[in-house]
Structures are given as structure tokens and as C-alpha cells.
Amino acid sequence: MEFVPNIIFLLIFVFGVTFFARNIRRLRRNIKLGRSTNVNDNKSQRWKNMARIALGQTKMVVRPVAGVLHIIVYLGFIIINIEVLEIVLDGILGTHRLFAPLGTLYNVLIGSFEVLAFLVIIGIVIFWIRRNIVRLQRFIKPEMKGWPKQDANLILYFEVILMTLFLTMNAADLQLQQMGAAHYVEAGAFPISQFLSPLFEGVGMSALIAIERIAWWLHIIGILFFLNYLYYSKHLHILLAFPNTYYGNLKPKGEFTNLEAVTKEVRLMMDPSADPFAAPAADAPPPEKFGASDVMDLNWVQLLNAYTCTECGRCTSECPANQTGKKLSPRKIMMDTRDRLEAVGKNVESNKGEFKDDGKQLLGDYISHEELWACTSCNACVEACPVSIDPLSIIIEMRRYLVMEQSAAPSDLNNMMGNIENNGAPWPFNQMDRVNWVQES
Amino acid sequence: MANAITVPTMAQLFAEGKTPEVLFWVGCAGSFDDRAKKITKAFVKILNKAEVSFAVLGTEESCTGDPAKRAGNEFLFQMQAVTNIEVMNAYGIKKVVTACPHCFNTIKNEYPGLGGNYEVVHHTQFLKSLLDEGRIQLEGGSFKGKRITFHDPCYLGRANNVYEAPRDLIRKLDAELVEMKNCKKRGLCCGAGGAQMFKEPEKGDKDVNIERTEQALETKPEIIAAGCPFCNTMMTDGVKNKEKETEVAVMDIAELIATAEDL
DSSP states (O other): OTTHHHHHHHHHHHHHHHHHHHHHHHHHHHHTTSBOOOOOSOHHHHHHHIIIIIISOTTGGGSHHHHHHHHHHHHHHHHHHHHHHHHHHHHHHTOSSTTGGGTHHHHHHHHHHHHHHHHHHHHHHHHHHHHHTSOOGGGSSGGGTTHHHHHHHHHHHHHHHHHHHHHHHHHHHHHHHHHTOTTOOSOOOOTTGGGGGGGGTTOOHHHHHHHHHHHHHHHHHHHHHHHHHGGGSGGGHHHHHHHHHHSSOOSOTTOOOOOHHHHHHHHHHHOTTOOTTOOOOTTOOOOOOOSOSSGGGSBHHHHHHHHHOOOOOHHHHHOHHHHTTOSOOHHHHHHHHHHHHHHHHHHHHHTTTOOOOOSOOHHHHTBOHHHHHTOOOOOHHHHHOTTOOOHHHHHHHHHHIIIIITOOOOHHHHHHHHHHHHHSSSSSOOGGGTTHHHHOO | OOOOOOOOBHHHHHHTTOOOSEEEEOHHHHHHOHHHHHHHHHHHHHHHHTTOOEEBOGGGOOOOSHHHHHHTOHHHHHHHHHHHHHHHHHTTOOEEEESOHHHHHIIIIISGGGTOOOEEEEHHHHHHHHHHTTSSOOOOGGGTTOEEEEOOOTTTTTTTOOOHHHHHHHHHTTOEEEOOSSOGGGOOOOSOTTTGGGSOOOSOSSOHHHHHHHHHHHTOOSEEEESSHHHHHHHHHHHHHTTOTTTOEEEEHHHHHHHHTTO
């Protein structure tokens, strides 16, 4: 009987981790639905970017208030996870405060976890106020209605609960240590939870043990639950920010990709010896689709971008189109891409690994033409993103599809393109008049 | 009366067996747009004064394909690019300067992948290097102490990280450089990029150029300096819309320098 808690713990732990692994596999499968892209270059620069942008949070502090608060919560999250290691080992081995023999170091560790937990709670309360009381513009845009808003708040509630459980567990532990309860070794420093002691005045030892145990179990079960919540939430960024910044664009932001499929066609047209009537080879692959109408036409880094987005809205608040009341919101482009990718992923799952046409696509059913044509390609969204997401590249891929596959450009743009084709300028001027300005006074 | 300008074409120089130091890529706006032509001439006057050996492609120049590419017409873009590259490579061009950030970005970043490899600089960078090499001297003159704010063109700033060359030139004019609330990396677009110049904006509650002009006017400038013919148009329209055209001038950096030098 004595090993029952250990076994229960092990079962819960293994279940939590297995379920998480299953979600990660789904994530990988969905991201791999994208086209291939070459991001194997310049590894040292990529590692540096990851260290600087994801680990170092350099782009977060562009907005100092949110940036500093985020760094506190982020540090709290990472450092308090050292404590989770002890909790897991305690759970499996049936020990209590396994790392206590570390002595002074242990006291410093537990003490700093407590201070961080307290700071995290303060940070989260401010975050909650910014979202729900101050109602910052970028948090109440149309795309944030419903689940995205709820998701954001749920994450905050979760974190507060976890931190509170952690501090409650320590407070009860401290009382028990002082009472000299069996198993409760005197270890750790409790700079924050000591102030909770008055709450436990007059509480008996068995009740205290119950409180400590319940807080301990709920805390670790909460962590495992939160781990598995990630896949269904915008909070995935805590994991994906790292690969996403690693695979982020290294080229000048103004450089758009040159479509290789088009280059082949253009070379053929420019080649005087090419036979325009030649039939394609019998085994030739079907011609590649130009641009993107659905998530499978995007490359896998763009899909990774979509899962990484935590819907902070910095892109949208910097977007000139959005600022002037147009429908375009770069954040919505990323959210739509993820929603569609999820739908496609579920479709693939329920059809034994094959995608069955569901009569829907990213273009039109999720993202409207109007949004796409409102973009000025100014790169403000790309610059604003703290985790190297590139909404502009998705917008351009979809414009390519609209123009090259569907000839569905706005008529003004068709005129402009007709002019370039006919006289080498976006306006109807004759190319032969290009140097007239020299003579004009 | 404007001083006469000398503008050789690559074809002329080629016939004489000469190769210029740099190709001046005029661009469509610089060639055809009445406002932008003034910028082109101002820049040429400085080149003439500094005795820079340059040439233009003239009738052999064609749109870089930038607006087509941003609109999604990769096909048209590549047709334009390949044709232009063929012409430039035939002349053995090594260095290109242009007063248009869109041409600058396209030739610098997107032509190499299609066989066009050149050293490409924006005219503000080129003017800065002329200054550093002592080939032009700059004194504030008429701009001394004037409040000038610089509007960062997206395709020069964020797209290619060029922020300082235009600002250095403004400072050299002994002018008071004032920054808008959104500048440099966080500069707000004028509203013309991504082929928006050639279409009506989508439905909204304001035009982007009005928003940007308001930001510029907040700095109480005497001059809004620009480095792009399209930004220039958008900001000029914005200033007119705000009925401030008698108090605030929109000028290209090249025009500032040409005026200061009394060219």
C-alpha cells in the first residue's frame, strides 16, 4: 500500500507526457503539410538570432511596459521549472524535498522561486488589467472576439493558480517544518510564503498535511494539464518561439523570393531556340501552382509561424492599413492560417493520412481579397513581431495566386500591369520618351 | 533659369568607348512624373557639379518590375527583370545609383537571383559618399536652422536598413532634424507601397498618407524631407489636404542639397 501514491503519480505523469508527445507529433505532421524551403544556410547566424530574439527577448522590450513584465513572467516560468524537476522526482521516489541536502544553495533556490512566483503573480495581474480593464486597442480588435479572448484569460488564470498553489504548498510546509512533523525536513527559505502563516493559525497538523499534499498534487497535475493545453492555445509560443526565431528570415526584409517555377517559364520564353509547341514529357510532373490559395501551398516555415503566433497584436497595431480602418490585420492572417491548418490536419487525420477536399480553402473562406489588397508591403508587421513571424510573405503568396492563377487583381492594378507590359512603365507613357526630362526646363 | 545639365546615355558612352563610374537608374517616376522629374534633375545637377562620370540607360531603361512583383505578378516582374539585366550586363555595369527606393530594393536584392549582380546604392548613400570623399561641399545656406523632419521610405529603411545616410545629409545642412513619433524602424508607411500607388485604397476611415502627414505636421516642420518619389507624392497630397502647402514644403534630399548649393 505504501507505494500507491508513487504509482498514481507515475501513471498521471506518464499519461501527461504521452498525451503531450502525441500533440507534438500532430504539430509536426501539420507543419510538414507545407512546401519545402531551404533554411539550412548560415547556421551560426540562426543560432545567434535565436539566442538574441527568443532567449534574450530583445524585441519584446521595444515596448517597455509589456516587455519588462513579459521578461519577469518568462524568467519565472523557466527558473521555477527547476523546482518542477524536484517535484517530479519526489513524486516518483516518494521522497520529500529531495534536493534539501544542497543546504544553503537549496535555500537560495527555493527563496528565489518564491520571489519570482510573487513577481509573476503581479505581472499577470497587470496583464489581466491591460486586457480586461484598460482594454488596450490591440487586445480588442475584431479577430480577438470569442475563443482568442477567452484563451488569453485562461492562460492568465492558470498561471495565477499554479503560482498560488506553489506558495500555499510552501507555506503549509513551513508550518509543518516548524511543528517538526515527520518527513517534513527543515529546508528551504520562504521569503514570500512566510507571510501566509497567519492563515494557518490554529490549524492542526493533519489538516496542514492535507493542505500541503493537496496543493502539491494540484500543482503538479496543473502543470501537466497546462503542458497539454498548449497545443490548443496561442500559448504554444513558449516552445515554438525558439525554432521560429531560428528559422526566421535572414535576408533584407525588402527582398521577396523569386519564384523558381516562373523563372523556368520566363527562360523558356526568352530562349529563341525553344519550341513553344513542344508537348511536355510524358513523365513530367504537373505544373506547379503559382502562389498560395490554401495552407498546403505555403512553406513549412510559414506554417510554423502560424503556430508560433501568440496573438499579441503588435503587428496589427503597427500596420498602416489597420491603423486607418482597413480590414487587414496581419495577426488575423496568422490566426486564419493556423485555424485552417488545424482544420486540414483534422481532415487528414480522419481520412487515413489523405486530405479529402472539404470545399474550403484559406483564400476566400478565411482570408478575404479585400484584406490582401489593403497591404502596402511596408514590413511594419514583420519588424514588430517579437518572434520573427512574417505575415507579409503569406499575403504576397496569396496575391500571387490571385494574379497569376485567377487574373483577379483589382482593375487599377491590371491597368498598371498592362502599362508595364506594353510600354515598360506603370503609366501609359512611351518608352521612347524616357529621357525627355533632360530637355524640359 | 535652370543651368543646363549634361546627361549622357550608356549607348553614347559605349560608342565613344567609355565606361562611366556609375549608372544612374532614373526609374519610371523619375522619368515621367512631373514632380519626380524635378528630383531627377536636382540629383543630376549635383552629379554634374561633382563631375561624377555617370550615364543613364535612357530609352533602354524599363520598369524594374517592382510594382508588378508586389502586386503578385511574379511573371511580369521576371520578364522585366531579365530584360533589364540583359541590357545592364551587355554594358558591363558594375555600380548603380537610383533615387527610387523601390528600384533600389529590387535591383539590389531581387536581380542577383536572376543573373544581375551590381553594387546598388540609393542616391542618399551616394551623396553621402561624395561628401565624405570631399567631392561636394555642403553648407547650410538657406536651410540653416530650419526644422526638417525626414520620412523614412519603407523600402529604404525597414527593407534595407538605411536610416542614417539621409539624416547625415540633413544635419550637414545645419538644419534642425526633428523626428516624428514613428521613425526609423518604426516609421509609418506613406501608403504608396505594395502597388497601392496605382489603385484606390480599400475601405477604411482614413487614408494612410493623411495619417502619416499628421505625424509629420506634429513636429512643426518647415520642410518634410523624403527620399522616394512615391512618398513625395503621398506626403505632398497629404500636406495639401491639410491646407499647409504654403507653410510646409515636401522636398527630396537631392533637392535640399541642390538648393543649398544654389544649383
